[in-house]
Amino acid sequence: MTAPRTIALDAMGGDHGPEVVIPGAALSLVRHPALSFRIFGHQARISAELDKQPALAARCEIIHTDTVVAMHEKPSQAMRRGKGTSMWLAVEDVKAGRAHAAVSAGNTGALMAMSKLILRPMAGIERPAIAALWPTVKSECIVLDVGANIGADARQLIDFALMGAAMGRALFHADRPSVGLLNVGVEEIKGGEAVRDAHTWLKESQNLPLAYHGFVEGDQIGQGVVDVVVVEGFAGNIALKTAEGTARQIGQYLRMAMTSSLVAKMGALLAKGGFEVLKKKMDPRRVNGGTFLGLNGIVIKSHGGTDALGFASAIDLGYDMAESDLVTRLAADLHAVEGQLAAVRAG
Amino acid sequence: MTAPRTIALDAMGGDHGPEVVIPGAALSLVRHPALSFRIFGHQARISAELDKQPALAARCEIIHTDTVVAMHEKPSQAMRRGKGTSMWLAVEDVKAGRAHAAVSAGNTGALMAMSKLILRPMAGIERPAIAALWPTVKSECIVLDVGANIGADARQLIDFALMGAAMGRALFHADRPSVGLLNVGVEEIKGGEAVRDAHTWLKESQNLPLAYHGFVEGDQIGQGVVDVVVVEGFAGNIALKTAEGTARQIGQYLRMAMTSSLVAKMGALLAKGGFEVLKKKMDPRRVNGGTFLGLNGIVIKSHGGTDALGFASAIDLGYDMAESDLVTRLAADLHAVEGQLAAVRAG
Numbered sequence: 001m002t003a004p005r006t007i008a009l010d011a012m013g014g015d016h017g018p019e020v021v022i023p024g025a026a027l028s029l030v031r032h033p034a035l036s037f038r039i040f041g042h043q044a045r046i047s048a049e050l051d052k053q054p055a056l057a058a059r060c061e062i063i064h065t066d067t068v069v070a071m072h073e074k075p076s077q078a079m080r081r082g083k084g085t086s087m088w089l090a091v092e093d094v095k096a097g098r099a100h101a102a103v104s105a106g107n108t109g110a111l112m113a114m115s116k117l118i119l120r121p122m123a124g125i126e127r128p129a130i131a132a133l134w135p136t137v138k139s140e141c142i143v144l145d146v147g148a149n150i151g152a153d154a155r156q157l158i159d160f161a162l163m164g165a166a167m168g169r170a171l172f173h174a175d176r177p178s179v180g181l182l183n184v185g186v187e188e189i190k191g192g193e194a195v196r197d198a199h200t201w202l203k204e205s206q207n208l209p210l211a212y213h214g215f216v217e218g219d220q221i222g223q224g225v226v227d228v229v230v231v232e233g234f235a236g237n238i239a240l241k242t243a244e245g246t247a248r249q250i251g252q253y254l255r256m257a258m259t260s261s262l263v264a265k266m267g268a269l270l271a272k273g274g275f276e277v278l279k280k281k282m283d284p285r286r287v288n289g290g291t292f293l294g295l296n297g298i299v300i301k302s303h304g305g306t307d308a309l310g311f312a313s314a315i316d317l318g319y320d321m322a323e324s325d326l327v328t329r330l331a332a333d334l335h336a337v338e339g340q341l342a343a344v345r346a347g
Numbered sequence: 348m349t350a351p352r353t354i355a356l357d358a359m360g361g362d363h364g365p366e367v368v369i370p371g372a373a374l375s376l377v378r379h380p381a382l383s384f385r386i387f388g389h390q391a392r393i394s395a396e397l398d399k400q401p402a403l404a405a406r407c408e409i410i411h412t413d414t415v416v417a418m419h420e421k422p423s424q425a426m427r428r429g430k431g432t433s434m435w436l437a438v439e440d441v442k443a444g445r446a447h448a449a450v451s452a453g454n455t456g457a458l459m460a461m462s463k464l465i466l467r468p469m470a471g472i473e474r475p476a477i478a479a480l481w482p483t484v485k486s487e488c489i490v491l492d493v494g495a496n497i498g499a500d501a502r503q504l505i506d507f508a509l510m511g512a513a514m515g516r517a518l519f520h521a522d523r524p525s526v527g528l529l530n531v532g533v534e535e536i537k538g539g540e541a542v543r544d545a546h547t548w549l550k551e552s553q554n555l556p557l558a559y560h561g562f563v564e565g566d567q568i569g570q571g572v573v574d575v576v577v578v579e580g581f582a583g584n585i586a587l588k589t590a591e592g593t594a595r596q597i598g599q600y601l602r603m604a605m606t607s608s609l610v611a612k613m614g615a616l617l618a619k620g621g622f623e624v625l626k627k628k629m630d631p632r633r634v635n636g637g638t639f640l641g642l643n644g645i646v647i648k649s650h651g652g653t654d655a656l657g658f659a660s661a662i663d664l665g666y667d668m669a670e671s672d673l674v675t676r677l678a679a680d681l682h683a684v685e686g687q688l689a690a691v692r693a694g
Binding site for chain 1: 455482483484494497498529531532538539564565566567568569570578580581582584585586587588589590591592593594595596597599600601603604605606607608610611613614615616617618619620621622624625628629
């Protein structure tokens with residue numbers, strides 16, 4: 001049923017390194033038994049973890065390297081030392097065709113810079129983007145760009161729409177995922193020029209591989225109004241962080257409220273099952289993983305501070321992207337609308 | 348103790364008109380007994396509501412007009428018919444010195460356009476902004492711009508910082524409110540040029556009427572890390588709406604979770620007091636009201652769909668701004684840093 005897929009793992013990225021990456025891979029392997037891994041990093045540390053995961057060990061190859069990209073290193077610094085690092089080698093594995101996707105919990109800026117250099121943007125794509133999964137009351141949606149770039153012109157927003165739709169097809173199994181452009185609500189200033197021009201193009205173009213919904217506002221993302229939300233990277237990153245922060249804030253309120261009296265405490269104890277349901281719904285590990293879109297290869301950025309469960313979600317995401325043959329299908333989509341897109345570029 | 352203050356009310360704005368505006372004013376009068384009101388709109392509808400509020404009726408003057416700005420009218424349309432509308436007359440009252448502040452729940456774009464035309468931006472301010480109150484785990488902070496403009500250059504961001512700090516002094520009674528610039532987390536692209544330039548200026552300038560904190564990210568707003576968060580209006584509006592949407596979404600999760608089993612239902616019933624605490628914490632009516640900053644006069648935009656309690660919050664906000672003599676104090680602040688600001692404008 002499932003084709004054998006190989007994922008390249010940067011074992012040294014993130015706040016915890018192999019201690020999270022290896023158990024994460026073990027979890028993902030349970031869900032996708034046809035997976036195999038090529039693991040880059042410090043041999044001894046990786047082996048120590050693999051000893052505890054015999055099933056995973058049987059489907060792994062370790063490629064040793066001593067050098068790693070530090071979490072707070074500037075991307076330009078990381079690039080200078082680049083080639084020997086576990087991050088570089090993992091991405092290069094995708095380029096060489098030895099892995100179907102690379103997953104790293106390391107430094108986002110460095111990972112994007114290396115991925116661009118090694119894999120190169122796809123033909124016709126000016127700017128790769130980072131797509132996030134966003135939990136909604138219905139299920140999940142895709143939001144991009146959440147921080148690969150600051151600002152975007154109309155053409156780039158359209159590219160994001162096509163890239164997001166291709167990812168949506170892979171994840172949601174919808175032929176033509178619905179796509180909305182994130183915009184503000186005040187009529188007078190509704191959207192800058194780029195947003196308005198992208199809107200016109202998406203509305204008027206025929207036979208797109210997506211169903212264009214129109215503008216959406218920030219409060220509609222979590223309602224699951226569309227499958228894909230398109231926005232330039234500055235506002236997209238701020239929206240994502242603000243949503244995370246608001247969820248945390250309400251969690252803090254909830255804890256305060258449930259300890260505000262003895263009776264509330266007892267009620268909360270009784271409602272424990274309900275709170276578990278809520279906690280699961282709000283668990284950021286379920287949707288961990290930023291997908292780099294628009295490159296000739298699949299790279300997933302896991303949150304640096306996540307645990308094994310979160311890292312497993314990032315691997316799952318890489319697997320789904322590889323399984324759906326995202327890059328080939330997106331290339332076909334881009335090719336199909338090339339003529340229509342040329343007009344936007346010229347305009 | 349409290350000086351007598353007069354507030355001009357656009358009774359016809361919002362989804363409900365006088366049926367919300369009048370009871371809202373009555374609530375605010377209880378909190379601020381020295382208030383009086385000049386109420387603009389349809390005499391008969393206003394009187395019908397005032398009949399139920401004798402204390403308020405004694406401190407009111409009704410100025411009749413038949414024409415109103417529709418909620419979804421384009422600002423340019425509204426401006427053409429402008430002068431006779433209840434919205435226009437309320438703002439004009441501030442200009443004429445008959446009222447200390449105007450409050451409207453009407454069309455945001457039209458209200459901003461009229462306010463700019465009637466009151467004019469303050470000397471040295473290129474773009475007025477809309478400031479929102481944002482609940483934090485500590486108390487509240489001010490976020491601006493949440494949608495008056497799209498984009499902002501370094502000078503405009505600095506203006507927003509000064510304007511927000513002046514509002515912060517009025518509300519939080521801090522001499523030098525702390526101010527942060529909203530930015531994204533990815534190192535490589537940290538901020539556009541405008542954000543970086545504003546950061547440098549705020550960091551290096553001496554004797555500012557604010558304590559500059561540096562960059563903040565979206566997830567820090569609700570933690571109350573700073574008193575004032577500065578951001579251009581597109582990202583600011585999206586952040587505000589996204590936070591509202593996330594709160595609503597979690598409310599929906601919570602209701603689902605608390606009805607997921609009979610035991611959870613019983614627990615929720617027992618914890619009712621706790622949930623009331625939470626509900627109060629999350630009540631958007633507590634922080635209702637967008638303050639227009641940078642104009643020669645005080646105008647407050649109430650949420651169009653709010654009820655009397657929410658409208659009362661917007662009036663309270665107008666009262667606090669008038670009470671602190673916001674405009675005069677902000678003018679003094681701007682004058683004090685004029686020399687330093689000239690360099691930014693020239694640069």
